[in-house]
Amino acid sequence: MELPVISNTAESGGGGCSSHSCGSTADQLNQIPDEILQKVFNHPCYSEDAHHHFARMHVAVAPACNIQCHYCNRKYDCANESRPGVVSELLTPDQAAKKTLVVASEIPQMSVLGIAGPGDPLANPERTFATFQMLSEHAPDIKLCVSTNGLMLPQSVDEIAKHNIDHVTITINCVDPDVGAKIYPWIFWNNKRIKGREGAAILIEQQQKGLEACIAKGILVKVNSVMIPGVNDEHLKEVSRVVKSKGAFLHNVMPLIAEAEHGTFYGLTGQRGPTQDELQALQDACAGDMNMMRHCRQCRADAVGLLGEDRGAEFTLDKIAEYELDLEGAAARRAEVRDRIAAELEEKRNAKAAAPAPKLVALDMSGLATKEALRPVKMAVATSGGGLINQHFGHAKEFLIYEASEKGVRFLGHRKTDLYCTGGDTCGDADTTLQQTVKALEGCEVVLCSKIGYEPWGMLEEAGIAPNGEHAMEGIEDAVMAVYAEMASAGKLVETAEVPAQSAA
Amino acid sequence: MALEINDLCVNCWACEPLCPNKAIYSAAPHFEIDPDKCTECAGDFADAQCAAICPIEGAIVDELGDALNPPGSLTGIPLQLLAEAAGSAAGTAAKTS
Ligand code: SF4
Numbered sequence: 226m227e228l229p230v231i232s233n234t235a236e237s238g239g240g241g242c243s244s245h246s247c248g249s250t251a252d253q254l255n256q257i258p259d260e261i262l263q264k265v266f267n268h269p270c271y272s273e274d275a276h277h278h279f280a281r282m283h284v285a286v287a288p289a290c291n292i293q294c295h296y297c298n299r300k301y302d303c304a305n306e307s308r309p310g311v312v313s314e315l316l317t318p319d320q321a322a323k324k325t326l327v328v329a330s331e332i333p334q335m336s337v338l339g340i341a342g343p344g345d346p347l348a349n350p351e352r353t354f355a356t357f358q359m360l361s362e363h364a365p366d367i368k369l370c371v372s373t374n375g376l377m378l379p380q381s382v383d384e385i386a387k388h389n390i391d392h393v394t395i396t397i398n399c400v401d402p403d404v405g406a407k408i409y410p411w412i413f414w415n416n417k418r419i420k421g422r423e424g425a426a427i428l429i430e431q432q433q434k435g436l437e438a439c440i441a442k443g444i445l446v447k448v449n450s451v452m453i454p455g456v457n458d459e460h461l462k463e464v465s466r467v468v469k470s471k472g473a474f475l476h477n478v479m480p481l482i483a484e485a486e487h488g489t490f491y492g493l494t495g496q497r498g499p500t501q502d503e504l505q506a507l508q509d510a511c512a513g514d515m516n517m518m519r520h521c522r523q524c525r526a527d528a529v530g531l532l533g534e535d536r537g538a539e540f541t542l543d544k545i546a547e548y549e550l551d552l553e554g555a556a557a558r559r560a561e562v563r564d565r566i567a568a569e570l571e572e573k574r575n576a577k578a579a580a581p582a583p584k585l586v587a588l589d590m591s592g593l594a595t596k597e598a599l600r601p602v603k604m605a606v607a608t609s610g611g612g613l614i615n616q617h618f619g620h621a622k623e624f625l626i627y628e629a630s631e632k633g634v635r636f637l638g639h640r641k642t643d644l645y646c647t648g649g650d651t652c653g654d655a656d657t658t659l660q661q662t663v664k665a666l667e668g669c670e671v672v673l674c675s676k677i678g679y680e681p682w683g684m685l686e687e688a689g690i691a692p693n694g695e696h697a698m699e700g701i702e703d704a705v706m707a708v709y710a711e712m713a714s715a716g717k718l719v720e721t722a723e724v725p726a727q728s729a730a
Numbered sequence: 731m732a733l734e735i736n737d738l739c740v741n742c743w744a745c746e747p748l749c750p751n752k753a754i755y756s757a758a759p760h761f762e763i764d765p766d767k768c769t770e771c772a773g774d775f776a777d778a779q780c781a782a783i784c785p786i787e788g789a790i791v792d793e794l795g796d797a798l799n800p801p802g803s804l805t806g807i808p809l810q811l812l813a814e815a816a817g818s819a820a821g822t823a824a825k826t827s
Pocket residue numbers: 290291292293294296297298299302303304305306342343344345374
């Protein structure tokens with residue numbers, strides 16, 4: 226029996242996006258023009274291949290905000306962009322532009338700059354656009370991104386279109402003012418503070434207008450949503466449908482993180498965040514079928530550097546002020562790096578294409594009672610890139626989650642190990658890193674890695690997750706399928722009453 | 731007639747650009763209002779602009795020291811929870827939740 230590896234196909238079987246509920250069938254994809262798809266597929270933030278090679282950074286220049294979200298404490302950065310409780314160093318537009326240029330000189334892989342919180346970039350248009358202006362001038366090859374709550378987006382679209390802005394991210398948590406009233410206590414609008422449902426209704430209207438205006442101008446729009454169980458979790462499927470039908474290329478669902486220590490409404494009233502499994506199920510229903518899109522890392526706004534590394538500490542304001550820029554030299558180095566990476570990626574893609582049917586994984590089902598349906602299994606993979614199982618369990622900052630089923634292997638998304646509070650003085654007796662990692666793998670039955678230590682091995686087994694180091698350096702999809710086949714032959718996959726198939730539905 | 735910013739201010743800059751009289755300026759440890767310039771927005775806006783956007787309850791007060799945005803008025807957090815949170819922050823590292 227041949228099992229295809231499902232990549233970008235619309236029909237995804239168990240747990241997948243049913244085309245009716247989230248509107249991202251092949252039809253939907255066809256609405257997105259080719260050049261936009263191209264742009265997205267080569268984008269360091271969304272391409273699994275590319276993002277291991279490119280670096281991105283965020284700067285904070287725009288501290289003011291014009292709305293209040295119930296999960297945000299304004300002592301800290303915009304919670305839409307960072308984990309709650311993070312404080313970024315506020316820069317002037319001059320400092321921000323210089324910092325970006327310095328980083329782009331020192332790290333030639335630097336290719337994306339985002340303007341992020343604290344605050345809303347479009348509530349501070351002068352500072353935001355002054356920064357973009359300087360960068361478009363001095364480093365036109367760097368892609369610029371702006372993230373906003375959307376309130377001032379319709380008014381800002383013309384200005385955005387003037388700059389080298391690659392895409393706009395809007396955080397949209399609802400399209401229904403009744404839901405909005407439970408998320409946004411107030412907005413500042415036309416020189417007044419407007420509370421409750423009325424404020425939420427204006428915000429929603431502005432977000433939708435802004436989204437439409439960006440699409441009409443050919444600006445890429447990504448939509449982020451914060452999943453708040455019991456408030457907007459079911460509603461986000463509707464949000465997904467609406468924003469995609471208007472042309473957003475990606476709808477990205479993030480978990481609510483609420484702790485009493487953050488002092489937010491949700492934190493203090495005990496609103497819980499979603500479990501990893503709830504999150505994944507909703508992401509699955511909303512992310513659509515475009516596998517590559519699932520590689521959006523919801524990157525932390527406060528990190529500098531390549532994926533998984535943070536070199537922010539190297540770039541202090543003193544160092545930046547003293548640094549002598551060689552703009553042309555740096556641009557040339559970046560161009561060289563980009564060409565090299567492009568060539569490498571091309572080569573890899575060609576190699577993949579040339580390999581004999583690499584996407585087909587044989588699963589020997591002979592000797593099995595194949596009449597019985599096999600349940601799908603989620604597996605976590607530790608990888609440092611290249612499509613291989615090549616990372617030590619203890620080194621993994623994130624895991625790729627795959628679902629194996631009779632239909633094949635499907636990539637579901639990432640899970641970060643540091644998503645939740647990392648302890649320290651603000652969090653009291655928080656979990657150990659290891660406990661957090663195990664928690665992050667909830668719902669997975671197997672974790673594949675190159676090596677794993679004794680202690681984590683025990684903890685994983687206790688949590689019902691089988692550690693597996695037998696497939697080190699093998700291709701991920703082949704290995705996942707091989708493990709699935711083993712489980713099948715061991716009779717572990719037959720649907721039984723006491724093993725509910727969580728994701729089949 | 732003038733408003734005042736106190737040490738609850740988190741220096742978020744939201745109020746500064748809105749003042750019709752340029753009365754608000756960035757200072758350490760927090761933003762300040764120049765009492766000679768502040769008119770409480772009389773004649774310009776129906777609501778005092780700084781107080782209409784300030785996200786922090788209690789940070790902006792009038793001449794009597796009364797908060798324009800009293801506790802709970804912006805966040806919607808019940809007063810009892812606010813008091814508990816303040817209590818546990820003020821106390822030792824003892825965790826209540
Ligand atoms: S938009 Fe960002 S900064 Fe403003 S309240 Fe919401 S999370 Fe906080």
